[in-house]
Amino acid sequence: MNAVLRTVNRTLVGLIGLLLAALGGSVLAIGLGVRPPSWWIHDGRHDVLLSDAERTRWRDAGWWWPTVLAALALLVLLALWWLVAVLRRRRLAEVLVDTGDGEGALLRGRALEDVLAADTAGQEGVAHTRLMLTGRRTAPRARVWLRLEPDVDPGTVLHDLTAQALTHARESAGLAKLPAEVRLREVKHKAERVT
Template identity: 70%
Template sequence: MLRVVNRVFLGLVGLVLLVLGGSVLAVGLGAPVPSWWIHDSEHDVLLSEAERTRWRDDGWWWPVVIAVLAVLLLLVLWWLVAVLRRRRLAEVLVDTGDGEGAVLRGRALENVLTQEAGQVDGVDRARAHLTGRRTAPEARVRLALEPHVDPGTALTDFTTGALAHARTSAGLESLPAEVRLQGVKHGAERVS
């Protein structure tokens, strides 16, 4: 969901900047002035002397402008950090026992964990993601359970089965997991 919002937001911002920048460039190069343009001709400046000095004598103007720009800058930086931060673990460092190490792709371990979790009795769907550091990974797992399944039993089967296999196969001392359980909702069917 966040990925879709980011792409739509970036697309809209890019489109607005492209239209405004392109129109400024076109008018500056002598193209006819569009009807929605804020000035009358290509020789008008964007901010006249009167517009630039209009609020200079008011004491509240510049602190408000600086505060609004600072808040906008912080929001843009927060968004940029949120977009660039990796949510998934790309690789897991496996201790091979000989002083060397091997690298296991995070997606491969996620896929195996998802497939094994999906084979637990009563689990309709499973999804696993690895987070954390490559030397200390953590798993986030969602299990969609059938209505007849006891959640405690399904969780025990998952932790002693799929999660234990993933931990031992990757040579990890521990593999903490956050498991979210949800029930599967089946649609009503007509019985004749």
């Protein structure tokens, strides 16, 4: 889901940026005296975006203003949804480590993720690992995606993950607990055709 949202976000930002750059560049070029093509929305440097006739053309139609207002409201709601989705942090930025002095210290979430991923990738039977810390900085949670080699016992991999990597990370960060959601997939190898 995060990858899809990230892809949609980058695509939308790129398209909107290209559209705004093209429109802004054309307005600037026409304002500097470049002659626009005949099909363009502006005729010259003293032209306005909407003439009086265009602005008052649909004034008497009863459906026009409710449609315009509904479309603008929908556009604002979509923009707000997009902004909330972009600003909401899914990944934990820092973890509060208990140092025993009552104050604690902050550990970067990415550093703990990297250590956990390295420990997990070193396990027997794990082909690929991806990891993300979520939750609050006082109560982090791990989300782990493991791709397993064929013919590996998933129970053994899960046991090794909890007994080694997660326990090591929990103890080194001074956490009382480190709950984890683990998703397993098996690597599919294509059989070679022997002729």
